[in-house]
Amino acid sequence: MSRQERVTTSLAGSVSREISARLAPVDAELERRYPGDPGTRQPVHTVYVPGDAFAADTIRSWGDQALTLLDQHAPDAASFAAVLGLADELAGPVYDRVRAKLEREPIEDLRVDFEDGYGARPDAEEDETAARAARLIAAAYEKGTAAPYMGIRMKCMEAPVRDRGIRTLDVFLTGLMEAGPLPDGLVLTLPKVTYPEQVTAMVRLLEAFEMAHGLRPGRIGFEIQIETSQSILATDGTATVARMIQAAEGRATGLHYGTFDYSACLGVSAAHQASDHPAADHAKAIMQVAAAGTGVRVSDGSTNVLPVGPTSKVHDAWRLHYGLTRRALARAYYQGWDMHPGHIPTRYAAVFAFYREGFEQAAARLARYANRAGGDVMDEPATAKALSGYLLRGLDCGALDIAEVARVTGLTRADLESFATPRRADLTISAK
Numbered sequence: 001m002s003r004q005e006r007v008t009t010s011l012a013g014s015v016s017r018e019i020s021a022r023l024a025p026v027d028a029e030l031e032r033r034y035p036g037d038p039g040t041r042q043p044v045h046t047v048y049v050p051g052d053a054f055a056a057d058t059i060r061s062w063g064d065q066a067l068t069l070l071d072q073h074a075p076d077a078a079s080f081a082a083v084l085g086l087a088d089e090l091a092g093p094v095y096d097r098v099r100a101k102l103e104r105e106p107i108e109d110l111r112v113d114f115e116d117g118y119g120a121r122p123d124a125e126e127d128e129t130a131a132r133a134a135r136l137i138a139a140a141y142e143k144g145t146a147a148p149y150m151g152i153r154m155k156c157m158e159a160p161v162r163d164r165g166i167r168t169l170d171v172f173l174t175g176l177m178e179a180g181p182l183p184d185g186l187v188l189t190l191p192k193v194t195y196p197e198q199v200t201a202m203v204r205l206l207e208a209f210e211m212a213h214g215l216r217p218g219r220i221g222f223e224i225q226i227e228t229s230q231s232i233l234a235t236d237g238t239a240t241v242a243r244m245i246q247a248a249e250g251r252a253t254g255l256h257y258g259t260f261d262y263s264a265c266l267g268v269s270a271a272h273q274a275s276d277h278p279a280a281d282h283a284k285a286i287m288q289v290a291a292a293g294t295g296v297r298v299s300d301g302s303t304n305v306l307p308v309g310p311t312s313k314v315h316d317a318w319r320l321h322y323g324l325t326r327r328a329l330a331r332a333y334y335q336g337w338d339m340h341p342g343h344i345p346t347r348y349a350a351v352f353a354f355y356r357e358g359f360e361q362a363a364a365r366l367a368r369y370a371n372r373a374g375g376d377v378m379d380e381p382a383t384a385k386a387l388s389g390y391l392l393r394g395l396d397c398g399a400l401d402i403a404e405v406a407r408v409t410g411l412t413r414a415d416l417e418s419f420a421t422p423r424r425a426d427l428t429i430s431a432k
Contacts, residue, residue, distance in 0.1 A: 033246070034293035037389070039421045041396045042297050043109035043149050044351045045338045046256070050117040051129040051152075056136050059147055063106025065341035067099065069307065073314045074345075083315045084322045084346070090353050098348045101398050106344060108397070109149040109335075112137070114168050115156065115191050116261075123164070130168045134175025141183045151187035153225075157198035166205060173220075177213055188222040189256065194230045196240065196247035203249050221251045223299075227258030229265050232283050242290040252296045255287045256337070259301030275301045275324055275336075284333060299335035300328040307342030318346045325350035334393060348397075355394030362387050363408035366419070370411060388419035 049058055074080035081091035112133045114126065133152060140146035152172050155165030176182055190202050206220045224244055234240040245252050262283055263273035287298050303324055307317035321343055328336055338347055366387040394400035402413055
């Protein structure tokens with residue numbers, strides 16, 4: 001039997017109470033500014049479709065075009081794996097899951113574009129296109145054929161196009177309201193944001209719409225697109241993007257990196273504008289740190305190299321896109337843009353390979369943590385949060401099945417979610 005120690009203290013209880021009183025404003029500020037990840041599904045990509053090209057069958061058409069490209073240029077698991085350099089044990093599971101995903105849910109997040117992909121049109125034409133987008137999206141949700149997330153990218157808040165962007169958003173949202181309640185998967189994107197005041201203007205705009213329709217305050221959120229150098233670094237040397245998150249007053253859902261506008265803003269020549277350029281890495285690192293803990297998610301940009309033409313060209317484009325996607329995933333950018341149906345086979349291949357190749361180790365490690373079984377790594381609550389988040393992302397996109405996760409971990413999805421969203425205090429206590 002160990003000796004029972006005599007415990008003595010020197011400080012009066014009032015000391016702790018006084019310190020807590022002094023830190024109460026900080027405690028409240030932490031909760032307000034850093035609520036943590038929302039725990040909802042994050043799509044692995046966003047597909048941009050010009051407003052005039054968006055149709056009722058766009059999602060199914062993209063899936064069919066992607067399947068056709070696979071049939072033409074990689075008709076089986078072995079040929080696809082050879083193109084991408086997949087390990088033998090991954091070839092079959094990844095290929096089968098990619099084809100199943102393209103048949104079941106080819107697009108996870110779709111944005112009808114009224115900005116660069118649409119351009120300047122007569123007002124009457126853009127009005128009609130926005131109303132049509134609202135009608136088609138509302139119908140897709142009603143029929144069950146919608147992507148999990150859908151919405152529009154309006155024009156920005158800069159003076160030359162501000163009124164047009166506001167009107168397009170109004171037409172679109174009003175059309176959705178006329179068709180029924182706003183869909184849960186509604187997502188809006190505000191592009192080319194340079195000053196926090198432009199974010200605040202978007203907040204006021206959405207407040208006005210919510211008041212006009214009796215919606216719950218804060219019901220409508222939006223993504224902030226980072227496409228200018230000023231959105232990363234302000235004239236006083238501070239990180240503008242951090243101020244933008246606060247200017248959104250809790251409505252910001254994502255920060256999306258705009259590869260080509262941002263690169264051009266810095267003077268990067270067209271041949272070197274890519275998501276793995278050092279300038280891109282710097283911008284996304286700032287975005288990532290600014291967003292950490294706020295509940296705002298970061299998305300990578302896109303590649304403009306399309307998988308079209310002869311098989312050799314398609315394979316080259318696939319390898320490039322696969323490599324960029326894997327690189328982004330390793331850097332914790334779990335979402336990116338896809339600009340062509342030919343990009344989605346390699347998007348899903350990269351995502352599925354990323355989660356499947358690390359699944360067994362992550363699941364076993366989390367199981368040891370949950371069972372306090374020890375092992376060769378001493379994990380803490382923060383690591384358990386990362387491990388469970390990894391498994392949940394794999395489940396959400398279809399890379400993993402709940403049965404195989406349960407087999408290795410002995411945990412339910414609810415268990416995973418409890419580890420992925422721990423109380424703030426838990427993260428400061430090491431696992432014993």
